[in-house]
Amino acid sequence: MLSATQRVSPIPSPAPRLRSRKPIGQILVEMGELAPGDLVRAAAMRQREDARIGDILLAHGMVSERALYTALARQFNAEIARFDQSPPDVRLIDRIGADECLRRGILPWRQAGGTVLVASCRPEQFEELRPRLTGIFGPVRLAVTSETALHEALLKSRQRRLASQAETRVAAHESCREMDIRKLTRLMSSLAVLGLLIALISPLTAAILLTSWAVITLVISTALKLAAAFAQARNSKTRQSTFASKRNKTALPIVSIMVPLFKEREIATRLIKRVSRLNYPRELLDICLVVEEDDTVTQEAIAGTDLPRWMRQIIVPRGGVKTKPRALNFALDFCRGSIVGIYDAEDAPEPEQIHKIAAHFAQADPKVACVQGILDFYNARTNWLSRCFTVEYATWFRVILPGYEKMGLTVPLGGTTLFFRRDAIEELGGWDAHNVTEDADLGIRLARHGYRTELLHTVTEEEANCRLWPWVKQRSRWLKGYAMTYAMHMQKPGKLWRDLGPWRFFGVQALFLGALSQFVLAPFLWSFWMFPLGLPHPMRGVLPHDLLVVLGAVFLFSEVITIATSMVATSTSKHKWLWPWVPTLHFYYPLATLAALKGLWEVVSKPYYWDKTAHGIDDHGFHEETEAEPPLVLSDPIAPEAAENAPFVLKKPLISPGNAPANEKRAPLVLYPTRDEAPMPLREAAEAARPFVFDGLQPESGGSAPVPGRRLTFGLDLSRGPQTPALRRAMDAATVALDPERLRPAPQPDIRPTPEQTEELGVLTTPAPPPAVNAPGAPDWAHVAAFAERPDFVPGVSPIDKGRDSA
Template sequence: MLLDAESEAIGTLLLERGLLSPDQLDAAEELAISWNVSLVKVLQARRWLTSAQLYTQLALHYDLPLINLVENRADDALIRKYDPRMMNDQMAVPIGVKDGVLTIATSRPGPATLLHIQDTYGRDVEIVVASPFDLSWSLQRAFREQHSHEAVFALAEIDPEMSAQQVVTPPQVLVIYLVLSAFLLGLAFAPVVTLIVINVFLTLFYTGNFLFKAILVWVGGAAQESSSQAIAAEAALLRDEDLPVYTVLVPMFREPEVLPILTKALRDLDYPLAKLDIKIVLEEGDHETIDAARKLDLEAVFEIIRVPASHPQTKPKACNFALRYSQGDFLVIFDAEDKPEPDQLKKVVAAFNQSPKNTACIQCRLNYYNARENWLTRMFTLDYSLWFDLMLPGLERLGVPIPLGGTSNHFRMDVLRELNAWDPFNVTEDADLGIRLTQKGYRVGVIDSTTFEEANVSIPNWIRQRSRWVKGYMQTFLVHSRRPVHLWRSIGTAGVLGFLFFIGGTFMSGLLNPLFWTIFGIWMVFGADVISPYFPLPVLYLSLLNLLAGNGLLIYLTMVAPFRRRWTDLAPWGITVVGYWVLMTIASYKALSQLIFNPFYWEKTEHGLSKFTADEVAEASLEAEGSVR
């Protein structure tokens, strides 16, 4: 493959003007050929010259005027007459009109863009050059109100049954009222029978929950061995020139300290940097993080998206807004402190190639790089090892809807837009989207590639984070149980059982644990005679089975979870998981309280508290400085 004539001419111009050295030009041309992109794309992925220098020379090369759209503001009303997605994809935006002649600003001057402009805007136009940042900012400003509204309300307006904007629907209120009424009437007229019935129901629920998780671990343990090898083999054979453009969304809020870690991790990806469309998604009022991002002098593949202030102020709303300015064929979300394995994107591309055509999302595994920092980080690591390494592969194998993790979920862009992306009213938007994808006939896959995060080192911080997750699971359960017949028809019997135990069981176990612990305490202190009227012999035996075998099984599963990664030193800590369950209960009741009184509040988790973070930031900052040549 040879370098195209335009790139050769632009490279020669930059060399002659002393903006690139011969070595830099040679390296850029080699990458342009290897990655199958233009020389300009390569230069945007390097920091050898500024954006202003690059686009000044592009304007000179094409003999077109250069315009600064910050100083010469575009006509917002004119821009709003055209399709924002088309303008964003083509990077050609009408910015003004004079004497009946449209002025079109583009960051991609050349024959292909000229044809697009003539087909879309006619031949009587004036073409000028502007940087992609200026064009993107002009679009964001012109469509600020529209896209802000869509980011919040698109799903609720187009598919209200799938939105958590209404916490409880009238039919659900009626069902809750009838159940509570039946319970109170039962206590009034047949208290013993009523308590026995409830006891039987809860005991069976616990038994089913234990057995379901055991089946998931058993099935998931060997579910991915052959597919993982096939995916890894294909990923190693993928050529850079054939790889698609990949959008990376990184939603952040008041986290300037971890920005160097983020940018280092993204540069370390084994993927052509020129084919990454990286959006650092920030609230427009988060001036501290915006300023920190600017000071890093990032490559032009990094773009700061400023999300307009509106309620609810949630991560999914911010991602929905940034989605309107994304340009990739695939999209992944990473959190600010994430460190994905370098070959993750290539593995995902290979996984999509090998998966059924209805596969809309690939979920990668999550785990922690500070696993051994304290007791909480060890337990958090055991929890995630069990969840992502064993249970989610089991769900995939059984065809049960998969609640996505909050990061490292990779989407087909067309499906994400078709389904109106994330629900901004659901504070665990990822889990909700995983269930929604399955209901809409799409498939979620799980692959053996890990993103490492910072485990919470602080119990109060952990409770804030976990209570938000549990509240989101409650919202997800309420949303997708509104139409039980539709749910059953769309995901099947196995899917419904999995939904009940995996989504419902996650928060119900936390809420019910204190009740069973109290009963056990009463039995230990006062003897069996006190509780025997409410525990017929079969129920008593099943309850004892739950207490001994069920809890013992969960402790055992927690202990074996790290063996897959050969982290055997963490296994003994699984014995202390009961303390972790106590924290889960606290978080669950906090979640229930917030669901009632403040359902859309996004409880912020603080990052950067680990003692490892300072070292990571220092190392990443040094590397960033060294990469500027």
């Protein structure tokens, strides 16, 4: 297998001169596999998206996979790889590695004479790889295969090797797998025995030492919490919306989202419905449902659901460990996107989330490798535990973490609503398969490699753990992972200091060691409640009275800061109802002490055990019965000669929401003039286009949601204010660009049948040709305004059309 420096990659030499090839769309049209109108629509989409025309055609069901790759074989004059008839030669695969085959979309198939046939699902990239492939195999020849067939062939031949690599992707010195657990066990046992001896010899001395350490860590954590709250408060006044700031004009990227599932009988089908509400273009969305090989429960649940083209299941083979990070490592190479995200099984992300993520990465510095969203709960009202859990998460994700980011500290990641630059996560080797809090560990490794994590105001709702013992088990896994992560990175404190710098090194100590100390030693701090209750304190006769008063004041002050911070975090309109429950956190946080003791015991007894949290227990069928919002449609179009002075308006559909197609959520991006409604300015009509819809968003503390009443359209403020001459000229130019005559198909010489009124689609058509762009069967010309020309090879293009387009 090749080393990292020998991987297949394009060499920095001039690209070879390629002979002119017939466009793939033309081939499909000539084959009769693609309608000309669908081709024009797909070509229009490609103008604004970083996607291949074939992926767009497949995502929208315009062609079949068989037809597409048959056409690709014709385009590149290559044969189609038939792995069922001739399995791939594993010796050829091992010469470059199965993981590299997945990344590059290639598969060394077989040797024919002195030539090696290399199957590729991305034949347009084959010429770039040819020099390297020739250096490895000698003469090579292209064969075309589908991505599905390539993945299946690799899994059949090298499944176990890929599974083994998923466990060891992270470098040994950065992974818990190489940590000496016996040494850690001896250290923890020695400390426990020493504490027990001191307690037996001099209980008061042991109590003073432990209380002193607990107070020191309490002061540090309280100071950091207060500083983070002030940093976030300052930032919330100046932060601008992602969509209100200036952005570079970049094509929308492909985004892959991995959803690890394990024994999710109740949640699998609900998850599919929730993720389907994301309004990101389907051809750019790649949802990977990651399921363990022996998890027949989840596999059966998914098998009973009709998965869309942009959603697929990835089966993770059995291995040495069975953890979420190992499953993510295995699925990473199967992802298609340049941005890779993670959702949990019970997640319900907001529909605009992926648009926000893509826009943020487009603006951010290349060193911003990770974007963390906000987590919230949709079952907060279930019981007292779920209410306190919601308050805790609101404080952590809306105040503490954003404050840490602004203070320049290392951000410990959450386990979901995480999005990464693909090249950065691959450089780090993915996730540590042997760490049960892989998210917190990855946050430190990103910082050690010079990358940054930023918080973004986009909310994902999930299910709060509202049962006592499952809550304790979940929290014990988190704290066990904190302990293992801290022990692993502190194996060489000097190197950690050099990698992070003094300030972030201090932050790691305060966050990990401080949190563990606080939870384990919390009973010593609880003793200070004796002062306000008028009870005798055990150390009253040993320590000076003034010192005891100071210690008690520090403890009470920390409690006030905790309550105040939680009140600020829940000051949004959605969370204000939780205020009466915030003081009860005094009874909530002590539960974490039990979880910490359980977690520390498991560090010694079973360090790699993943204590699974069950989902779907109190799901309440979130949004399951919510009907899809009917698409906005255009009313009766007017004659072209009246278009200049007609207002731009929208008209509600004639259909009822109950009869609306479930999968129809897209509204036209181009609005045509009408004549029978009250005028609506262009700035109002432009904002109605989706998926950039913010009217329903509520501004929340510390977030980046737009100010209510302000209209945001692709970074332009088109609110009702005085317009500058430059803005008026730009809007006049936009009106010309949206001329419906440039977007309407050319008139045909044949006589068209008179269309009838169609209430099912909510469109009132007129008998005058050409047909309305929203009429049944008409091409979707309203998809994008920039694409005003039709390819020459599409039937029906007349010389008049060509002359008008060229003009």
